[in-house]
Amino acid sequence: MRLTIRDLSKTYPNGVRALRGVDLTIHTGMFGLLGPNGAGKSSLMRTIATLQEPDSGTIQFGPIDVLRHKTALREVLGYLPQEFGLYPNLSAEHILDHFAVLKGVVDVRERRAQIDVLLEQTNLTNARKKAVGGFSGGMKQRLGIAIALLGRPRLIIVDEPTAGLDPTERHRFLNLLSDIGQDVVVILSTHIVEDVAELCPNFAILAGGEILYTGAPEAGIAGLRGKLWRRVVSKAELSELGARLHVISTRLITGRPVVHVHHPESPGPEFEPIVPDLEDVYFYQITNAARRAA
Structure with a gap:
């Protein structure tokens, strides 16, 4: 699968030009999107995830025209935003079951099988019955990626996933992303250069809503x-x-x-x-x- 973005622009009502003619081609595997705070990374991620409309441009994911067929994209999308809320009194298992239903995994056995695999993959099996209000920041991020992986998505977007994590949790989370990014398109949006250096064979630098560089780290x-x-x-x-x-x-x-x-x-x-x-x-x-x- 391939994600192709052409001439994508977005200006907010307050006059902020968040995206200025963004062109990107992203293939299967890990892809890093580097940029300072306010560069337009979250605006680009939200637009790809069909959470906001651009002013102009196109987004194509495989055969899917993303801007015309948003539901089709959402069926194959896993999205971990920079900030996300969780019901603090519910258990990890309960939350995953709830989101699995929302993602269309209606068969009880299939839902249970996916939840078991994801809890194991994110190292949360022993905490499956615990209320997430008592989770550490790293545990919440791992639960967030488990939610994003429900339904076996083909495009995964993670926005600033390691910000605020301690070194141990950061490395655990990066290892998890590395395992995930073998057969699907994974976009890692971050301002942390080390995250991209450790994970991504290709990356882009975004600043002021414009792509400044794209290619392999070694070439840069x-x-x-x-x-x-x-x-x-x-x-x-x-x-x-x-x-x-x-x-x-x-x-x-x-x-x-x-x-x-x-x-x-x-x-x-x-x-x-x-x-x-x-x-x-x-x-x-x-x-x-x-x-x-x-």
Whole structure:
């Protein structure tokens, strides 16, 4: 299956242009959508999930024209939004049974079989009878993905799924996504670069409602090889360096600012070359777009 998005645009009544001519082609497997908060990621996910209408553009999932045949898409969709509510007094088992019925799994035996498999897959079997009001954040996220997987969807969308999780729960959740994303299309929308680096063979960077980059992480990294330089600087130097060079990021190491600079050759003897990673690709694309817009 393949998800094809062409020239998708959305402006809200308050004048915010959330999406600006988005083009994407997403194949079976894990696909990462990276972008800062407010980039338009959730707007794109909600539009794909048929929860809002775009102003223009098309979305095709396999044979399904998503904007014309929303019910057909919903029948093969699993969606875990950034925020979702659960009845705190109900058990995980009860909630899954309720959502299974809503998803059209009406046969009792089939419903029970799916719930058992999903509780095991999400490591919630021992908590199946417990009220979800007492669940940790990670347990709630795992229950959310179990709900999304009911009905055996072919397209799965997860929006900022690891935000707020501790490292143990984050890795458990990422491993779960990796297992899921073998035979279906899974879109992982996040601002956490490490999540995409660990899971996704292809990704896109979205900022200001526009796609800045799409491709394999290795290709993005290769494009920066030999063009990135680092230097420890004083805080007083940051403004001057930013005006003179393309500083893609600044971070503190033992309390001292360290800048990463994009330049075709060494900007000076005090700079040292660095091996780029996916975070550098992300910051380069974001800052490059800002420089073009200035």
